[in-house]
Amino acid sequence: MVLEMDLHKFITNYRYVLIIDPEIVKGSAEDFYATYGSAIRQLAVIAKAPSGYVYYNSKVAWVDKNFPDFFSSFTQIGVDIGVDIYAVINVFSDELFGVDPKFKTLDRQKNFVPGYVCPSETSFWEYIAEIAKEVAEMKVKGIILTGLTFVNSNFCMCERCRNKFREWTSLDVPVEIIDPNSSFWGRWVDWRVKQITDTVRKISEAVWEKRKEVFIYPTVYLDSEVGGIANTRVEFGQDPIELSSVTGTMMLHLNPWTPLMPDIDSAEFQKILENSEFIRELKGKGYLTGLYYWGSASDYDLEALNAFANANGIDKIFIYPMYSDIHAKWREYHLRMI
Numbered sequence: 319m320v321l322e323m324d325l326h327k328f329i330t331n332y333r334y335v336l337i338i339d340p341e342i343v344k345g346s347a348e349d350f351y352a353t354y355g356s357a358i359r360q361l362a363v364i365a366k367a368p369s370g371y372v373y374y375n376s377k378v379a380w381v382d383k384n385f386p387d388f389f390s391s392f393t394q395i396g397v398d399i400g401v402d403i404y405a406v407i408n409v410f411s412d413e414l415f416g417v418d419p420k421f422k423t424l425d426r427q428k429n430f431v432p433g434y435v436c437p438s439e440t441s442f443w444e445y446i447a448e449i450a451k452e453v454a455e456m457k458v459k460g461i462i463l464t465g466l467t468f469v470n471s472n473f474c475m476c477e478r479c480r481n482k483f484r485e486w487t488s489l490d491v492p493v494e495i496i497d498p499n500s501s502f503w504g505r506w507v508d509w510r511v512k513q514i515t516d517t518v519r520k521i522s523e524a525v526w527e528k529r530k531e532v533f534i535y536p537t538v539y540l541d542s543e544v545g546g547i548a549n550t551r552v553e554f555g556q557d558p559i560e561l562s563s564v565t566g567t568m569m570l571h572l573n574p575w576t577p578l579m580p581d582i583d584s585a586e587f588q589k590i591l592e593n594s595e596f597i598r599e600l601k602g603k604g605y606l607t608g609l610y611y612w613g614s615a616s617d618y619d620l621e622a623l624n625a626f627a628n629a630n631g632i633d634k635i636f637i638y639p640m641y642s643d644i645h646a647k648w649r650e651y652h653l654r655m656i
């Protein structure tokens with residue numbers, strides 16, 4: 319558990335945007351703003367948790383029984399006193415729908431990952447779009463879409479994904495040959511990118527119909543263990559260029575699966591910087607870029623995050639100052655350790 323005392327350094331430095339959920343802040347929104355209110359300019363609040371439950375009174379989603387108004391109370395008071403609120407929505411990371419036969423995500427052996435949903439079911443895109451609209455109406459400044467991913471390159475091999483791919487290519491491709499050695503692999507990777515990008519398009523259009531001024535930030539993983547951004551595209555179906563052409567923004571999640579940040583003088587850090595040229599490209603197009611991070615957020619970590627942000631012209635660093643049990647579990651799925 320993070321002591322609330324530790325939150326000061328994220329609140330008083332305006333480059334950082336603290337991300338909170340009931341694990342990070344134990345008390346009420348009233349108590350939180352009474353303590354920090356005069357110092358806060360911006361705050362990110364989890365609206366839909368990886369559990370699948372939401373922290374506000376939703377008409378469409380299941381509401382968390384223990385924290386039915388965590389998001390809405392922090393948002394409402396924050397907006398009233400002039401704080402910029404960013405809502406965090408877990409998209410395909412969803413333990414409720416992840417076990418539903420209609421939404422399960424499968425590998426070739428038909429194993430499923432209980433905490434994730436198949437990214438090709440359009441009714442699920444619409445469901446998330448409805449949640450995003452409800453959140454947008456609470457006057458948030460931006461919406462951060464996280465868990466916006468295929469589990470890894472072994473997913474998703476469910477019948478719907480295979481059928482949709484077959485329709486898209488007009489080729490009868492048996493699932494057995496969809497692997498990196500097959501001539502179809504490149505098209506399969508492109509099709510997976512399309513599912514993630516189309517999800518973001520659907521959500522963005524729904525939100526902008528209500529409030530055009532809301533920034534939508536799709537989160538993309540850049541992890542030392544996974545390698546460069548080309549591997550992110552293959553493993554997770556996330557393409558920062560395509561996603562940002564929809565939203566005009568990009569949120570880069572740095573080292574989600576390698577929570578220790580490298581020393582800024584190390585060769586490894588240099589390698590990460592070399593891998594981030596695409597961010598400067600996006601910045602050159604005038605797109606808004608942010609950095610997303612979860613982990614211990616020690617002074618050592620913050621030094622690396624700041625150096626990375628400086629090198630790439632990134633303005634804001636969103637920080638969830640903890641590495642939780644669920645992050646450790648996701649690490650195993652996303653790095654194919656189980």
Ligand SMILES: [Zn+2]
Nearest residue numbers: 436474476479
């Ligand atoms: Zn699928």
